[in-house]
Each structure stands twice: as structure tokens, then as C-alpha cells.
Amino acid sequence: MKSIRKRLVFYFMFIIIITVVTLEIFLINNVKQNYYKNLEDSLHNQIKVSTDLYHRYFADATLHENVLNNVDTFWKQTSAQVEIIDTDGNVLMDSIGIIPANVVGMEDVNKALQGQTGKWMGKVEYDNEKVMAVSYPLYSGEEIVGVLRFITSLKEVNKDIRKIATVFMAFGALVIVISGFVSIFLASTIVDPLQEVTAAAEKMALGDFKTKSQKRVDDEIGKLSDTLNYMASEILKKEELKNDFISSVSHELRTPLTSIKGWAVTLKQGYEDREMLTDGLEIIEKESDRLTHMVEELLDFSKFVSGKITLEKQPVDITGILEHIRKQLTPRAIRDQIDFQIVYPKGLPITYSDENRLKQVFINILDNAFKFTSPEGRIRLETSYEDGQFLFHIRDTGCGIPEEELPKIKEKFYKGKSSKSKNGIGLSICDEIIKRMNGKLEITSKLNVGTEVAIILPLQERE
Structure with missing residues (x-):
């Protein structure tokens, strides 16, 4: 080299x-x-x-x-x-x-x-x-x-000319020698910091992300040191989030599996009580559904991360999606004693998008709203269409999100401090889906007041 x-x-x-x-x-x-x-x-x-x-x-x-x-x-x-x-x-x-x-x-x-x-x-x-x-x-x-x-x-x-030329050449040679030493010094001021940055990068490449690259001067090499240090800190954060995610997923998977196994062992003993048999099978069914939902969410997340997910575009009636969501979640709202409303104007245009993915986004966000909204609370999904864009506003009167957590809420694996959070990938998947649809998903919240999720989607024409 x-x-x-x-x-x-x-x-x-x-x-x-x-x-x-x-x-x-x-x-x-x-x-x-x-x-x-x-x-x-x-x-x-x-x-x-x-x-x-x-x-x-x-x-x-x-x-x-x-x-x-x-x-x-x-x-x-x-x-x-x-x-x-x-x-x-x-x-x-x-x-x-x-x-x-x-x-x-x-x-x-x-x-x-x-x-x-x-x-x-x-x-x-x-x-x-x-x-x-x-x-x-x-x-x-x-x-x-x-x-x-x-x-x-x-x-x-x-x-006389040769004498003067000799003096000039001797002085020139002295200048070259001095400049040589100065050049070595100047080269060292560039190379030494680069070697330190390289050594730090090699340690990071071996997995030691706690090492830090020392910044000497605020120049391009200093900026490189800052970038490496930032990268290392971000990797450590992601590593910590990943470990929390694995721990959380393990716990979330263990819970339904424990219930399923427990009831399977209980029913295996040959209970003749019809009511107990029905309750056990119903719990096994619900826990199996919950397990399936988590596995599907993990598969979706894996596809999005690897870039293998594709949107199946077809004519989508936004009004039809909103009515479907109303029918699906109204029973839950009644059960949880929550005022649930869906408001939209007549004559919303047809767009070309992935209907199932849109339903997934709305249901995921509304599911979070239901989880964090207490009885007697209110959840409202308001839709409008302006200047070739669909505007969806989902507002709730739930517990809200702390201000320091808002910038991270859409990050992969991030769960926040609430124990109601599951695996921390639901919102990141929603955000990725909306981005694939050339839209934006923005979240604002105030602690103990409520949360608002704004989704902006452009009208898509047939390709």
C-alpha cells in the first residue's frame, strides 16, 4: 500500500x-x-x-x-x-x-x-x-x-554573475531543504489524524462501537471523526433497540404460547364440562390469532427492511375503506365505552393504491389510539380532499406521548416507556407504507391531552 x-x-x-x-x-x-x-x-x-x-x-x-x-x-x-x-x-x-x-x-x-x-x-x-x-x-x-x-x-x-548565481543556488538549496522538513511536518498534520480515524474505524469494524475517534481540528478530517462517532452511537442505539425488540418479541410470543399450551394440557385431561371446553377453545383461538398477527407483522417488517415489499395498485374507493373501518371498530368502541367517529365528505375520488396496505395503516394507528384512550374518551378519523391530496387526521383524547419520545416514535423497534407497546414496529411499518405511496405521516401529541396523526396522500392516477 x-x-x-x-x-x-x-x-x-x-x-x-x-x-x-x-x-x-x-x-x-x-x-x-x-x-x-x-x-x-x-x-x-x-x-x-x-x-x-x-x-x-x-x-x-x-x-x-x-x-x-x-x-x-x-x-x-x-x-x-x-x-x-x-x-x-x-x-x-x-x-x-x-x-x-x-x-x-x-x-x-x-x-x-x-x-x-x-x-x-x-x-x-x-x-x-x-x-x-x-x-x-x-x-x-x-x-x-x-x-x-x-x-x-x-x-x-x-x-561576477557566476558568484551571484552560486549564492542564489545555495540559498535555493537551503530553501528546498527547509521546505522538505516543513513538508514532512505538514504531511504529518494531515496523515496522523487520518491514521487515528482509520484506527478508530478498524475497531468499529471489529464491533467495538464504544471507541471514539478524537477530533483534533474542525476541518474535513474532524467532520469525518464526528461522522464516525455519530455512526457508532447510532449503531449502539439501534443495537440496544434491537435487543429490547428481541426481548419484547420473545415475551410477546411466549404469552400466547403459554396460554395455548396451558389450555391444551387442561383439555387433554378429558374435561366433560362443556362450558370449560368452549372457553378453553375460544382462548386458544384468540391467542392463535394474536400470535398469527404478530408473526405477520414481523414478516411485513422483514420485507420492508429488505426492500422486497411491493404495493399491489388497483382502484381504491377511500369511502369504502372508511366504512369498512367503521364497521370493524365500532363494536370495540362500544365495548371500551369510547366515542368513535369517522367523518368524510361525499364524492371522494377514486385513487390507485394498495387497499389492503391502506387498511393496515388505518387499523394499526386506530388500534394504538384505542389502547391509549380511557373509557369516556374520544377518537375521531376526519378525512378531506384538497388540491389533489387526501388528508386524514386521526385524533384521540388518550394519555399522549412525552415530548422527548416524539422524534423516535416512528423508529424501528422503538417502544417508548409505555407497557402497552408491543414490539415497536407497527408505526415504522405504517410510515414505510405511506412513504411508498409518496405520502407523509406526521405525529403530534401532548401529554395527558391526546395525540393527532396526520396522513397526507396524493391522488394516484393509473400508471
């Missing part, structure tokens, strides 16, 4: 080296150009003084006469090599005694013969370093009679 630390250091150093090298090249080149420009300006000033001197005091004599009689006047003005060239390109005089046959092809000489200041840089046979030559025309009146040429070696200039 490639180390992030090494990659980060490599990337940092790559950027730093490229930046330092680019800056070094720019600075050294700039110094070189400045040195050469200063040397050129110095030669230009010196040669201008000499040509002005020639124009003022020696222009009356010919160029050859001046070379013979006044040549020392020109090289006294400069420490550079001095050449005097006629208009044909012949070198008449050279201050160091090296006279080439003809210099007409030289760029600086050609410009000077055209009346301009010429400059040339290149190699000569008598010097190992490059030289710089500056040429200027010599005038007699308005006529160019020759060229004055100053030549100087670039040896000392290049030596």
Missing part, C-alpha cells in the same frame, strides 16, 4: 522544487541581463566620448593621418580593446595588435557604417571567454569616414 505521507511530501517537494528552480532561472537570467546592459552602456558612453572628440578636433585630417599621429588619444578613453576601421571594413589600428584582414561581415560594424550604434557578442580566437563589441561611426562633417570599435572580454562579468 502506498503511503499518503510519502505522496504528500513528494507532491509538496515537487511543487517547491519547480517553483525554486523557476525563480532561480528568472533571477540569474535577470542579473545576467543587467550586468551585460551595464557593460554595454559603459562601452557606449566611452565610445561616444571618443567619437565626439574625433569629430571636434581630428575631423580635418584623414583617418589614416589620425591613426598615425593621434591614435593614442582614442584608447586613453577606455580600458577596452580599441579598433579603428575604414569604410571598406579594413582594420587600420588595433590597441592590442591583433588586426584581422576584414570585418565587413560583423553585425556591429555594418550598423556603424550605416550611421547607427552597433553591438555584437560572440567568441574570438584570442580569448577563451565571449566578448562584447560596440561600434560607432566616425564623421568628418556629415560624411562617415570610418568606424570606432570598442571590444571587451566578458570574463570578469561572467565571473
